[in-house]
Every structure is written in C-alpha cells, then in structure tokens.
Amino acid sequence: MADTPTVGRRTVLQAAFTAPAVAALTATTAPEASARTSPRDPDDPRFTIAVLPDTQYLLDEGGSDPEPVRHTLRALLQRPDVVFLAHLGDVTEHGTESEMRTADAVFRTIDGRMPYSVLAGNHDVPGGTDDQRAATPYSRTFPPGRFSRMGTSAGFDAKGYNSFHVIRAGGRQWLLLALDWRVSDQGIRWAQQVIDRHPTLPVVLTTHDLVSADDGDAVLSEHGRRLWDGLVRRNDQVFLTLNGHYWPPGRTTLTNDHGNAVHLHITNYQDRYYGGAGMVRFYTFDLARGVIDVETCSPWLLTRGSTVPEVETARLTGDADRFSVPIDFRARFAGFAPPALPAARPASAVLVKDTAAYWRFDADGLRAAGTDGGPVAPGSVARDLTGRGNDLTVELIGAAGPEVLTWSADHHDTAPAHASLRFGGGHGPDRGAILRAAPKAPVNSARFESGYTIETFLKLPEPFEGDHAFMGVLSWEGRSGDAGKSSGWSPEEPTCSLNVSGERFLQFVVYPVPTDADPTSWSHAVPTGRWTHVAVVNDGRRTTMYVDGAKISRNASEESKGISTLGKPFVIGATQFALRYGHGFYGWIGDTRIVARALRPAEFLTAVPGR
Template identity: 75%
Template sequence: MTRVGRRALLHAAVAVPAAAALTPALAPAVAGATPAVDHEADRFTIAVLPDTQYLLDEGGSDPEPVRAALRAVARDRDANVVFLAHLGDVTEHGTEAEMRLADSVFTGGVPYSVLAGNHDVPSGTDDRRGPTPHSRTFGPERFRRMPTFGGFAPDGYNSYHVLRAGGREWLVLALDWRVSEQGARWAQGVLDEHRSLPAVLTTHDLVAGSPRAELSAHGRFLWDTLIRRNDQVFLTLNGHYWPSGRTTLVNDHGHDVHLHLTNYQDRYYGGAGMVRFYTFDLARGVIDVETFSPWLLSRDPGTPPEAETARLSGDADRFTVEIDFRERFAGFAPPAVPPSRPASAVVTRDTVAYWRFDAAGFPAAGGPVAAGAVARDLTGHGNDLTAQRLHASGPDVLTWSDEHHDGQPGHASLRFEGGRNPDRGAVLRTSDTAPLNGMRFESGYTIETFFKLPDPFVGDHAWMGLLSWEGRAGDAGKSAGWSDDEPTCSLNLSGERFLQFVVYPVPGDADPTSWSHAVPVGRWTHVAVVNDGRRTTMYVDGARIARNAAEESRGISTLGRPFALGGTQFALRYGQGFHGWIGDTRITARALRPAQFLTGTR
C-alpha cells in the first residue's frame, strides 16, 4: 500500500457515504467531474499507490478500497494531483482473471504508471521474461493516449512518463521489480534523452527496513548502476517490504537522494487502499508527505482497526522532506534567469533616484571598491553615490559582486562587510548638494531595494542600516520619538532580523514605524516602503506585512543632509555598517503598486 495522511478527511468522498456526512467541500467531489489541474502552480501532488495485491485476489478479496483510492486521487481539488504511481504487486497471483479485475479498477482519473511486482509476474524472472497477463494489461496500448506517456522498453515492463507541474517538466521512471542490465541500459538512455529533467524513480524492490531503510540486494544494483550516477534522480519510491521506512544517500555528485519504502498490505483490510501524497511546494522548498485511506475516511471509521488505519502519522508515514529545488537541480537544469533590463525600463517620470552596480551604473567589476568610487544616479537627476569607508576599515569592507536577485534589473550588487566591536563598514553617500537630500515627498513615495544576508549570519549586527537620510530628528524639531539623535528616516535590521522602517513625517511630532517578520538568510529579498501621502506600508517580496504603522504619515522631514546606502547614523555618526549584499535601489516620488515594483516593472 502507500503513504499519505491527507490533511483531514481527504476532501475525498469516495465510497458514497451518506450525504449528511459530507462536508460542503466534499459533496461536490462525489458527483462532479475531475477538477482541472494547474500545471503551473508552485504546489502540486504526485500520488503513490503501493501493493494492492490482497485487495485484487481472485481467491477472495474486495477491490472497492482501490477504486475508492483512485477516485479520491482524481477528485481531490486542493491537492492538485498531477500523477499517480503504482509501485507493483497490483494483484496477488498475476492471473488473467486478476488482471481483468485490475483492468476494471484502473479506469479514468489522473495519468498514472503501473510496474510489475513479484506477485504480478513469475518471481524468478527479470524484465526479459516475455509476455504475461500483466504486460498485456498494463502494456503500451493502455498508456498510449495519456498526455504524460513517454514510452516502454522493448521488454514491455519498463516505462517512463514526462509530466508538467510547477511550471516545468519532470521525469518518472517506472521500472520492473527485477531490472536486467539490458533494462538498466534502456533506463540510462531515457535519462540521457531527458538530461535536464528532475527524475523520480519508481520500482518494487529497492530499500527495506524501518524506520531507517537500507538498500536491498536488487536495490544495490539499481543504486550502483543508475541512481548514484545520475544526478537527476532525487527521489525513489518502492513497495514490496514492510513496515514502511526511508533513508537518504549521497550520490556521486555530492547530492542527497531520498529513498522511500511505502507498503501497508500488512495493515487492516490489506492496507485498505492506502494512498501516499507527495505534495511538492516549490515556494517553501519542501515535499510534504501524508498517508491515508480514502476508503476508510469516506466511511467515518468507527472500529479500532478502521480508526487505526484510516490516517497514519508515524515518522515513516507523515513527514516533510526539505529540498532547495533550485540548488538541487542546478547541476543538470540551471535556472533560467531573466535578462538584465536597461535603466530606461525602470526609470519613470516620477523616479527621483535609481542606482545599480553593473556596468550601466558602476565603473568597475571585481575586487574591492575603492574609496571615492561613484555609483551614478541613472535618472540623470544628479543624486550620484560616492563610496566611503567607515572608521579605519580596510578595503575588504566593500567589494563588487555579480550576485543578484533573479528579478533585479541590474545583474550585480555590492558586498558590505560591516560589523561592530570594533565598528567597521562602508557607505555610499550623495553629495552635499544632491537634490535628494532635501526632498520631502509630501505627496507620497516608494523606496525599494534588494538585499541578501549571509548564511550563516554570524556576529552581532543588530540595528545595522540598509539606507537612511543623515541628520538628527531633534534638529528637525521632533522630540516625541525614541531619541532626538536618530535620523529622520531609515531602514534598519533588528537583532531578530526584523526590518524596521522609521520615519519622522513633515507635519506633527511622531515617528510612525513599520516592522517586518524575520527575513531569511542566504536568500535575496526585495523590500519596498510605500507611502500614499497619508500612511506607510512595507512590502517584503511583494507581500504586505502585518505590522505597518497606524499613525498618519505624510512626507519625510529631511534636513538637506546626504542620503546614504549601507548604514544609519546616530548622533551624526555612523557605527557599524551593513553586513551582506545590496543591489538595485530606487526612490520614486509617488506610491507604487506591487506590480510596479522593480521585480515586475515593465
């Protein structure tokens, strides 16, 4: 059987329970058509169905749990199921009669693959065995019209599918329970022909043991012959043994391969049609795994055996696999990064300053940035920034980098090596006469920048500044804030890695402050602070944060002093500088919508 513990009652009305027992979300699924699959969504599911042999047995059994599982998979609206993989031992004896029963059960629904287990074919043979009732039932003719179907090996037992999900294509290899060297060569050819596709390898016998599984004898052959050599294979799924288990091995490329055993035929009612959902969440970088029986859940299980089997929650049954998909697949499928965009594409009539650190806006690439180096204001308004090291800092505190956010117009950044004890760092400042110094933005503004914190984020960097206007709030006539010595506008990072945007508006004596959540390390982040002339709203990676200041806030009480990137003054003095990377930075004299930010500008 298989593993997956749907979030609760698998929106899967399956075996026609009483209408009153159905939730509103489930009722339409019973009679409704298969829901549309979103092949571009960041979240999608590959369903797995293991050893169904005790339920498809001509000696006496019940195929209804398998039918229920297949119907549930096809009708689950929330899971976005794009494919189902059966792991072998479809039937108990592999006879013509049992295969006819299996043929009647596997009808319609989502695209799927079926491979042979040792109960489906003569167990002493490999994939060169010749025709059998299994190959005649689950051979090429059955799958030819499926949109995912790629092809069968000449042996009639090894096959592959190519499915689209998460905005890309994925390869599923469905291999016989005993793959010969000839079959392995065919599988290698499939991998070679689809070299840029991440691959899930399914078979019947690969790992055994629980909770930590180990390679079986045949599993060792597959590992040494196929899996460890091909970086594409990141996940393997097999049945055959029980109880379920999992392990992680490192391949020849230094990357993790997740090997999972799922089988529940030893459980109540032959596994009761257990299904496992592998829900890929590309945005979160995880695969959420759940194990459940749609058939039992649809019946409102009441007896102890039913309740114990309906939904499983053990470490081998319900868990999360963390995968940085971008990094894991980069060796064979480098991510497509949007091309850089010229300044003319992001400078609008209301843009008052725009800086970037590629050749368009910065003089040199590579190595330390010399004191006095200038980053040009690409609006032409004269708000150029000049590099300045703080205190007695050496040249290593400011270097050029080709790292950048994927959505950043300019493909470069500056690496700041600020720190405290002793204070060190660097800033880039406008000249004493730059127009930006005294602009007050009373009709609204948008300040946005890209940044990345190092991973690991080591040391005390609390309250380091990303950007600010120099000057004292007290000199602007403001005394109600935290300190007269803080600047009138700054974007900083707290010790908890919360972004803090604090501004002293033009009218009144207040310091409305917005706070983000803890921002990530080792990953580029875009932040935008938007003021509509009345209130300020911060966005992180395009999402509105919760802790935006409620006070009315109009304009910025600038004092005619320079604007700075990479630091924040206190009492007219810079302490430590920023620690991390800063990329494109833009200031616009009006409130922008998220679609107009630098990440999505026309």
C-alpha cells in the same frame, strides 16, 4: 511484497522555472489524453504526486476486497492538486488471469481521467524472471495501449514492462520512470536512453525493490544496489526514488556521483489492517517553499467507523509516514537544467516617471565593478543613473579594512542589474562601509510630500552570525530633534531609515513633514541566504511596506506625509544615532531606487516585461 521481507523505516525564484520542451523516446508513443474534469494550473508551484504501494492482499482471488483500492482511486479524482498516480508493484497477490480481471476493473475507475503508471512486482509476474520475460496476464492487462489516452504516457520498452511518463507541473516537465521489479541489463540500457534523450528533466524513479528498512535508515537491497550502481548514482537527474515490496516504510538519502542528494523512500502498508486498506501516500511538491511534504492515509477508512483498527490505520502520522523533505530545487537541478533567468535590463528600462534617484552596482553604475569578491575602494562612486546628481561615494567607517565592502556578481533573479555590494558589517563606530551622497545632492533635501516609493534588494548571509541588531540598510543623516521632532522616544535618531532588527524584522521609521509622529512599519523576519525585495510606498497619507511584492501586516496606522529631511546626506549601508553610525550593514545590497510618487507592485523593480 518479497517472499521473505525485511523490516524498517526513516526521513524541493525563488524557484519555479521553465524547462525546455521534452523530446519523446518511444517504443510506443501515446497521443493526447482526455482531460480531467477538475481544472489545474500547470504553472502552480504546488502540486502532488500520489503513490499507491502493494495492493496485493486486496486483489487476491483467494478472498479479499478491492473496494478500498477503488475508493482511493475515486478519492484521487476529487483532488485537482494530484497530477499523477504511481503504483509501486504487487498489484495482485498471484498475478492470475482472474486477479488481473479484477485489477482491470478497478483501474477503469481512473482510465482516461487521471494519468497513472503501474509496474510489475514479484507477485504480478513469475518471481524468477526479469523484464525480458514473455507476455503475462499482467502485461496483457496493462499494455502500452491502455495508457494511450494519457497525455503523460511517453513510451514503453519493447517487452512492455518498463515505461516512462512526462508530467507537466510546477511550470516545468518531470520524467517518471516506472521500472520492473527485476530490471535486466537491457532494461537499464533502455532507461539510460530515456534519461539521455531528456537531459533537462528531473527524474522520479519508481520500482518495486530498491531499499528496505529496519529500525532506522533505509538501506539498498541486493537488487537496489545493482540499480543504484548501474543507473541512479551516475544520473544526476534522478533525485527521488520510490519503492514498495518490503515493510515497514523508511527512507534514506545517498550522495550520487555528482555530489548531490538522492532521496530513496520505501512505502508499503500491506501488513496493516485490511491489507493496507488502499493506503495512499501524497508527495506534495512546493517549489516556492523548497520542500516536498509527505502524508499518508487510507481514504476508505477515513469514511468508516471508529473501531480501533480503523482509527489506528486511517491516517498515519509517524516519522516514517508524515514528514517533509527540504530541497532547493533550483540548486539541485542546476547541473542539468539551469534556470532561465531574466537578462539584465538597462537603466533606461527602469527610470520610470518621477524617478528621483537610481543606483546600481554593475559597470554602468559603479566604475569599481569588477572581480567577484574584490574590494571596492574608498572614493569609488556609484552614479545616480537619473543624472540628477545624487552620486554616492564609498567611505569606510572607523577602522574598517578593505574587506568590509566588496563587489559581488550575486543578485536577485529579477534585479535589473546583475551585481551587488557585499557589506561586511560591524558594531559601533569602528567598522563598516557606507555609500554617501555629496553634501548638496538633491536627494538630501527632497521631502516627497506628494508620496514616494523607496525600493532596494537585500540578502542576509546564511548563517547569520554575530550581533547586527538594527543595522542600517539606508537612511538620511541627522537628528530628528533638529527637525523639531520629539516623538517621546529619542531626538537622536534620524528622520528616516530602513533597518534590520536583531530578530531580522525590517523596520522603516519616518518622521513626516507636518506632524510630530514617527510612523514605523515592521515586517516579519526576513529569510537568510536568499534575496529579498523591499518596497516602502507612501501615497501622501499612509505608508505601506511590501516584502517580495506582498504587503506586510504591521504597517504604521498614523497618517504620514513626506519625509522631514534636513539637507543631510542620504546613505546606503548604515544608520546614524546621535550623529554616529551604529551597526554597519551585514549582507548584500542590490539596485536601489527612489521615486517621487507611490508605485503599484506591478511597477516595482521586480516587474520583468513578459514574465
């Protein structure tokens, strides 16, 4: 902590992708570390970095108790999700040889068993010096050689007060910079060299003094402003900074020179009961959900009694201690590490056995494919790439203008074609666009009594504006009543359709061939602003819907064999009711395939060879 502290508080594909291998910049290079006993999958999109702030009041030769810190370190060894521990400085109160001997003994708890970093705070070294100082009890206790058994330790500066670490987690590598409490110009140049030699790695910067807080958003300290201007703001790779020194905890978000957010957090609990009681903060990265979940507790106090100070301090749940930071990791890192996405696949790669129809909207499947955002004119043809004659022709509904259907280069990461169609939506029979099969196309009359799989990719706009309740994704035209079906609701709906409800639930409703029922499956609310893969699989007896490869819960319980088609056209982009089109689709639709048998998820269009 500072001699005169200030006070305050406040609040990351489809995501995981592989980054290029790291090239190490070292003043001291570390060999491979001995592994932790707990197994961990380095490709798991969920992992945790633990943060341990100022422990100085517990490592004080004037009278303290190192056990809470030791207990915290032992507790971390029991959590296989914790991939790294970052200490934020002020390890000890006075930085004496005696205190450093205690610190040495405490950190031996995890030496060789968990990778970690430490950095000097103003209580660990002479406060008036910077990172060019001579050797100190701190630097002799935590020299580069101490970290040589850690596979993450990648290098130190010449004086040994600044270090960097490369962490493999979430299917990629991350760079953690551990900088001295007072970084000199030489230190900033060294840190810039480290970042420059690892140009594709996202950076977490840790130091002792960067922001403070006072009843709200954190603000840059004087030294923090120097670090921000001299290093952080110009390096887009730095997306998160962590520091101690001041209390209370707080956070803020600043915009760097590249127009991207940088999250700056202060965490320090030495003012709390028992000198902070070994308080640790967990930063749990969830790349699949696009968020960092943060929680704070004292593992030592969680095992103890129920006195008021212990209970109040054991687990902290205030806004500054327990929160989430939403981050679109892919978009945030795109400027320096664009994702390695699968290449487009030719139609021949996905024309599996029994494919009845396959449409895609790149140049192979749609001759009108061209300029992103350009209109797709009525009469344009999306070819059935099976060659079975199920070509679809673009038609506009009612008074719709050319903007109601446009070509787009946007696509699901794993879609075979890197293209889609953007439907402008519409309510009632006066606005919309459809792709309609010719009157005698085979798909119009196919009944699929041995089973079927219908797949498509769709994306709803963000924000999702207007009334688009029960807009159609795809359907067969006609009235269920004309097929002799009367489910008790209405004979006016078609015999098979995939729709999106007002709550954004996917609805697949089908009238089977032999029975007078309408088995309907309902998904959860699908997200906006993100591509979704939908597959409806029927094995000749039951229908199962999958969303992004996951089976939904509200699949129809009735038996369902085939589709009671009437020979009426198959359509993408809307659903009829009483032979009139209702809400036209609002959003993007990509590759669409119908297979005359039940496919396994491993056979869906999302199955990219080698991934």
